[in-house]
Amino acid sequence: MFIDIHTHAYHPKIADKVLAQLEGHYGIHPVGTGQIDDLLARATAAGLDKVVVHNAATAPAQVVPANNWAIRIHRENPRVISFGTLHPDFPDFERELERLWRNGIKGIKFHADFQGFRLDDHRLWPIFEALSGRFTVMLHVGDRLPPEENNSCPAKVAAILRDFPHLTVIAAHMGGYLHWQYVLEHLAGKDVYIDTSSTLAFIDDNTLSRIVAAHPRERILFGSDYPLFDPGEEIVRLRKRLALRDSQLEALLSAGSALFR
Incomplete structure (x- = not known):
């Protein structure tokens, strides 16, 4: 099963607004509409079987409205694997996790930079404990600010891995958007998944090669970060940047399916 581990799709009422916010923050002009039908059409054109959608x-x-949307698109689209969301100030997170689990949602996304907390905020520790051994966690990591000023960074992810050894973590953006030198220091070779989303257009060849050489190939997952990038175009870029043979590309595209068996 070929899978895009890192995509986003928004309710039609808010899609245009979110795309404008994304372009303003990242300086990247989004592709498509940011809606589920456009995402699935692009996934089909790219030869992908499933997409993981985050919010x-x-x-x-x-939290509840966002998770209602995640549940809805998960139910309505067999090719969609939805991740839910939580916030450290949300009361009774255990009950919300049970609701998500009953509805087939087995992953949680945190974007500390957009959600307004730090990944080393210990209000998250009871949540990580509840997620351990049960849910997969997608963490946005990195941004333009240096690690000491940024809400997310590879060192903070490493601390989470240390304190929660049974937590399944995907560190997005090859372990840290614009923080790749710190990925080599803190995450490469560790028991953590990393994805290729919002990386290939920005990372230099030497750093990319060093991360790939240092990290287990089965823990490197394909992610496009749609609607910032088109899945098919990212697959072409991935093959070229890593000089992948057909069998190697297929292994990378299917690596994420191990998380959802």
Whole structure:
């Protein structure tokens, strides 16, 4: 099963607004509409079987509506694997996790930079404990700010891995968007998945090669970060940047399926 481990799709009522916010923050002009039908059409054109769709509640009051959307698109689209979301200030997170689990949602996304907390905020520790051994966690990692000023960075992920050895973590953006030198220091070779989303257009060849050489290939997952990038175009870029043979590309595209058996 070929899978895009890192995509986003928004409700039609908010899609245009979110795309404008993304372009303003990252300076990247999004592709497509940011809606589920466009994502699935692009996934089909890219030869992908499934997509993992993420969202992140930027306030406690958004957790339930965001998770309702995740449940809805998971139910309505057999090719969609939805991740839910939580916020450290959301009350009774255990009950929300049970609701998600009953509805087939087995992953949680955190985007500390957009959600307004630090990944080393110990209010998250009870949540990580509840997620350990049960849910897969996708962490946005990295940004333009240096690690000491950024809400997320590879060192903070390493601390989570240390304190929660049974937590299954995907560190997005090859372990840290624009923080790749720190990925080599803190995450490469560790028991953590990393994905290729929002990386290939920015990382230099030497750093990319060093991370790939240092990290287990079965823990490197394909992610496009749609709607920032098109899945098919990212697959072409991935093959070229890593000089992958057909069998190697197929192994990378299917690596994420191990998380959902």
